[in-house]
Amino acid sequence: MRALRKTAPGPGFEMVDVPVPEIGPDEVLIEVRATSICGTDVHIYQWNPWAAAHVATPITVGHELTGIVVDRGANVAEPEVGQLVSVESHIIDNTCNWCRTGHGHLCPATQILGVHRDGAYAEYVAVPAQNAWPDPPDMALSIASLQENFGNAVHTASVVQMGGKKVLVTGAGPVGVMAMMTAKALGARAVYVTDISDYRLDLATKVGADLVVNAATTDVEEAILEETAGEGVDILLEMSGAPTAIDSAFHLLKPGGEAALLGLTSGPIEFDFDDNVIFKGATVYGVVGRRLWQTWFEMRGLIRSGSVDLAPIVTHRFALDDYDEAFALMESGRCGKVVMFPDPAYADGPLS
Amino acid sequence: MRALRKTAPGPGFEMVDVPVPEIGPDEVLIEVRATSICGTDVHIYQWNPWAAAHVATPITVGHELTGIVVDRGANVAEPEVGQLVSVESHIIDNTCNWCRTGHGHLCPATQILGVHRDGAYAEYVAVPAQNAWPDPPDMALSIASLQENFGNAVHTASVVQMGGKKVLVTGAGPVGVMAMMTAKALGARAVYVTDISDYRLDLATKVGADLVVNAATTDVEEAILEETAGEGVDILLEMSGAPTAIDSAFHLLKPGGEAALLGLTSGPIEFDFDDNVIFKGATVYGVVGRRLWQTWFEMRGLIRSGSVDLAPIVTHRFALDDYDEAFALMESGRCGKVVMFPDPAYADGPLS
Amino acid sequence: MRALRKTAPGPGFEMVDVPVPEIGPDEVLIEVRATSICGTDVHIYQWNPWAAAHVATPITVGHELTGIVVDRGANVAEPEVGQLVSVESHIIDNTCNWCRTGHGHLCPATQILGVHRDGAYAEYVAVPAQNAWPDPPDMALSIASLQENFGNAVHTASVVQMGGKKVLVTGAGPVGVMAMMTAKALGARAVYVTDISDYRLDLATKVGADLVVNAATTDVEEAILEETAGEGVDILLEMSGAPTAIDSAFHLLKPGGEAALLGLTSGPIEFDFDDNVIFKGATVYGVVGRRLWQTWFEMRGLIRSGSVDLAPIVTHRFALDDYDEAFALMESGRCGKVVMFPDPAYADGPLS
C-alpha cells in the first residue's frame, strides 16, 4: 500500500510503498477514507524540536481519520467488518490506575497513532478495536475524520458548566473555533475569540463568535472589558499556548472564574499565580486528549442533535498525494480544517 | 389602590380597595406592570386542601411580577427609583445556616409573596430590595414577569450537565416546557416531553421538543424506548407530580441516570427504590424555588444570549380586572403562561 | 476439590467434590484461603424469593474471598502466581457504555461470583485477572476477604463530602458499621447508628459510633433530634432497607441534606417525595457495588493509613466444613463479619 512516511529525521514526508499492516488479535484493519491534518502533524512535517525529540523514524504519520473496517483480529467482537469508524488516536493499556478509574486519557503508557506507531496517512491502518468508534454510514467523511480533534474542543469546553456564562477563547485555530461552537451549544451567554490571524477570526465569526479580537492590532483586555461592561469573563478556554494571550486572558478572568488550558506553551512561562489564580479563587484545568470514552459520547450527542455543525470548519480538501500543497496551506494559516483523501473518489467536497 | 385578594377562606378572589403598602427600611415599593399566574395561584383561587392549610386570609395573592420601583426605604442603595425590576418571590432571612452558605433557597424562615404576605395582584407591592432584580428597560413585561417561574425551570435543568444527553421531561405545563427549552439551550441531544394535554404538548412541539407523547393515549415507556433504540434516557426532569408519570419515567432512566424532581405529588406515593434508584446507581435531586441568586444570573445569561426565547410561552394576556376569565382559562389547561396587567395600557400584546 | 454448592432449588447447601475450575485466557485460578459470608449468601442458603428468582442451580456459592494465585491464562500479565489477592465479585464486560466511561459498576452485563457463576466457597475459584486485587502478603486474611464488602461501605460513604458533617447510619450490620467507621475516617463530626439488634449496636459503639439508637425500643427521631439540638443530620447512609427506618431517617435529614441508599427494600414502599426530598432540596444517591476500580483504591488508602481498622468487625471464624454453624450464627444476627476457611490451618484467629 502507499503510505506517507517520515523515513528519517529531517523536514518533509515521503510517499512510499509499504506492506499493509498486520493486525493483532484485539485489533482491526481500517481502509482509510479520509484523514485530517493536525497541528502536530505540521510540527512533524517541519521536524521542529518537539518532533525531533518525540518521533522515532521511520513512521507513517497522521492520527485523525475515518475509514471502513476491512479485517479484524480473533478477539474482536465489535466493530464489524464493513463498519464506518472514526479513530481515537490514543492507545491506552486498560490496566494502569488511570485506565481502571475512568481516566484513561491520562494513561502513562499511552501510544499515539502517527507519533509512536504507524498512523493514518496511508491506505490502511491498524488500531485496537476499542479505538475504532462506529459512525453512521452516511456521516460526511471529513467530519468523521476530524472528530478526534473535535474531541479536544469538547473535552476542554466540558470541564466547566457553560450555562449563561461569558467565555473567552484564546486561539482561533480549528480546535479553538470548535471549542467556541461547543461553548455556545452548551449554553454560554457569549463567546469572545482572540487570535492574530484575520482569516481564522473571520471563520470564528462565520460560525457564531459574539466578538472576535485580533490581538496583533487591538488591545485585547480593553476590547473584552468594553464588551463586558468592565466585568471580564467567567470562563477561559486557552487554545493558543501564547504567553501574552495567557497573560491577558487571566487578567480578564473574573473572581471565581475557571480556565481550561489545552494550548501548549512549549516551555516555562512567567506567570503571576497571586493575581491570576489565588486572589481570584480561580480554578485551572489542564486538558489533554479526550476523556476516554466520555468525550466521544458527548461528541456523538452534540453532532447528532445538530447543536454543533462542523461542516463550515472544513475549508479545504486534498488528495493524499498532494500532501505538500496541503501542508503548505496549513503553514500559511489561511485555512480551517484540511482533510486529505487516500482515494480522492471518496472526497466529500471539491478538492482544492 | 386596587388589589385582588382572598378576603376569607373559600373559593374565588375579590377585587378590593386597600391602602398602598408601607415599606420597611430595607424594602422597595413597586408599581406592578404585569403579573403572571402560577399553578399555586390556581390552588389558592380554588382553595384546595393545600391552600386551606397554608394561606392565611385576608391576603393579596400573586407572586410573579414585574414593575417599576417607585419608592425605597432608608437603607436601600439598589435598585434605584424608576428601575424596571422582576421579583424573586421567596423572602429569606439572610442569617440562617442556609442563607449564610449560598443555599438561601432552603432558608427555613422563607416567606413567599402572595402566600405568607401580600403579593403582586395589585397596583403596588412592597418587597425587600434584594428581591427586586433589575431588568433592562426594554424587556417585554410578560417575560419579565414570568422570570420567577422560568427560574424553577432553569434551576431544575441546571442541577445536571446536559451536554449530549437524552432528556425526558414529564409534564408540559409552562415550567415543563421552559425546562425543555433550557435543556436544549444547555446542549441536550434530545428532549422528550410527556403530558396528558394535547394543547400543552403542541406548545412543547412548537418550541422545540424532539418528541412529545400523550400519556393518556400512548404507552410512554414503549414510545420513548422506541425513540431511544431501547436505551432510555440519561436525565429526567419531573414536573408533573403524577405518580404514574414518575413510575414510568424512572423505568426509562438509564443506569447512572439523574432525575431532578420539581413536581409535587401532594402526599406519599408507592416507589421502588431498589429498581429505580439503587440498582441503577441513579441520583435524584429535589428542586425547590430558585438557587438564590445563582439561578437569576443563569436566567439572565440564557435570556440575553437568545438561547431561550420565552415569547411563545406567553399565550394569553388579560386585564387584572378580568381575573375570573384568566383563572377559568388556567383551569382549562388550554394555555401556556397567562399574564395579567393591573393597567391594561402596559399590556405587551393583544388582550384575550 | 471440595465446594459448597447449591445443587438444586431449595434451602441449604451441600459440600461436594467437583473438578478444579478451568481458567480462560484472561483469568486466574485462586486457591481460596478465606471467604466471608454476605447477607446475600444467607438469602441463597435460605432460598428466599429473591434467590429463587436469580440463582441458577447447580452453583458454588460465595463471593467474598482472598487467596493465592496458583495459575493464570495466556493473556494475563498481572497478578503473578504466588500473589495474595482479594476479589471483586462483579465481573464486567469492559465494552459497554458504562465500562467505557468509568462506571463499570453499572455494567448491564455484570456477572456476580456465586450468583451467576461458580463462587468462592471452595478450595479454588477462577476469576478474570482484572478482578483479582493484589494485597500485601502480610495482610490479615479475614480482612483481605471482607474487603469486597467493605467496598460497599466505602462507596456509600464516599458519594458525599463528610468533613464536619453529622451523619445518620440506618442499619448496623457489618456494612453499616463499616460505613460508620468510614464516615468517621473521612472527617464526619458525629455518626449516629440505628438498628433493632443490641448486639450490632454494641459493635457500632465499640468501633466509634457517637450515638446508637435501638429503633425497636426507642423513638429514633426524638433521640436524634435531641442529640442534634433539634437540627437533624446532614447526611444519611441507608443500609437497612427497612421502610420505617427510611421514613424516619428522611424526616431527620436537614434541608440540603444528602442520602446515600445501599439497603434494598425488596419491593415498592410508601414514600413522600414532597416533604422528604423536594421541599428539602435533598439529593439521593443510589449505590450499588463498588466504583470499579475507584473504590478499591480508596479502600487501600483507608486501610493502609490505619484510618479504618477492620479487625474488630470480624467476630467469628469457622472451618468451611462447619458452614451450617456459620450460617446459623448469621441468621441469629449475633455476629459481625463471619469468615470461613477452606483450610482451617490458615485461620487468622481462633475458630468458633
Add this chain to the structure above:
Amino acid sequence: MRALRKTAPGPGFEMVDVPVPEIGPDEVLIEVRATSICGTDVHIYQWNPWAAAHVATPITVGHELTGIVVDRGANVAEPEVGQLVSVESHIIDNTCNWCRTGHGHLCPATQILGVHRDGAYAEYVAVPAQNAWPDPPDMALSIASLQENFGNAVHTASVVQMGGKKVLVTGAGPVGVMAMMTAKALGARAVYVTDISDYRLDLATKVGADLVVNAATTDVEEAILEETAGEGVDILLEMSGAPTAIDSAFHLLKPGGEAALLGLTSGPIEFDFDDNVIFKGATVYGVVGRRLWQTWFEMRGLIRSGSVDLAPIVTHRFALDDYDEAFALMESGRCGKVVMFPDPAYADGPLS
C-alpha cells in the same frame, strides 16, 4: 482604650491610647480576650513593600481574635451581649454578584480588619455582627482566636476529596501544619510536609505528619518519590509561596492530581504549564480566605468532633504589651502560633 497601631509608614508598632470604637447599627463591639499573630501582621510590622502599598496609616493592626460581645447596634439580633465570639476578618458587602451566590470570599469590596480598618490588637474592636462567630463559652481562647487562620487551612484542604489520597503540603508554618492535620482528619492516606525550618517540621511531626522533608538539606523530589514507591502524590496543598517548592511539588503531582494554592509568591514566577498541568490533566485551585460561611461550619465540625486538635499549634503566649518580643519570635520562625492577650489575666496558658 489601649491599641497597638501603625501610626505612620515605617517599621514597628506603637501602643497608644485611642477612643473605644463606635459601632454602626449592624455592628457589635467586642472586648478582645485573645488575638493571634498572622504572617501578614509581621509584614505590616516590618513594613515590607506589600504593606507599604496596601496599608493606610494610622491603623490599629491585627485580625485574628476572640472576645466577648459588650455592645451591639440597633439592627443586630445575633450574637447577644456576653457571647464569646471569634471573628471572620473579611468584611463583605452582601450585595455583589459573589456575595449573592455563596462566594462572598471573593467579594471585590472586601475590607480586611487590621489592614483596611481598625483591627484586633486593642482592648476593643468593632465588627459587623455577621462577622462575629459564636463560640462555646468554654472554648480555649487561644484556639478560638486562631480559628480565622485555621479556616485558611480548612478551606485549602476542603477543595478536594481527601479519602485515601497521598498529600504533599509545602510549607510548615502554622497554616501548613493545620492543613496537614485537616487532610489527615478528612481521610488522607498519608501527608508529607516540606519546609526549610527544622523547628516547624518537628512541630509537623509532633502533630501527625507521615514524613517531613527539610528542603534546605534534602532533595525533596527524591525523598517523596522514595516514600511513594516512585508514584508521587495525588494532592498538593501549597502554603509556602516559594518558587522552588512549587516547582518540585508539581513535578511530584501524579497525572490527574489536584493542587490547592494558598501561599503567595509576591510576583510572577517561571512555571511550566505543559508538564505541570496540561499533560497531567491536573486541576489547580486558587484559595483565598475562607468560604463564607461554609468554612466556618466545617471548622466547627472538625474542632467539636475532636478530629483536629489545635492545642499543640499554639506554642507561645504573650501579653499584648510585650508585642515586640512576640514579633521578634515570629521573625525567628522558631514558633507555631503566637497568641497575645490584651489582659494577660485571660491567658489560657503560661506566658513566654
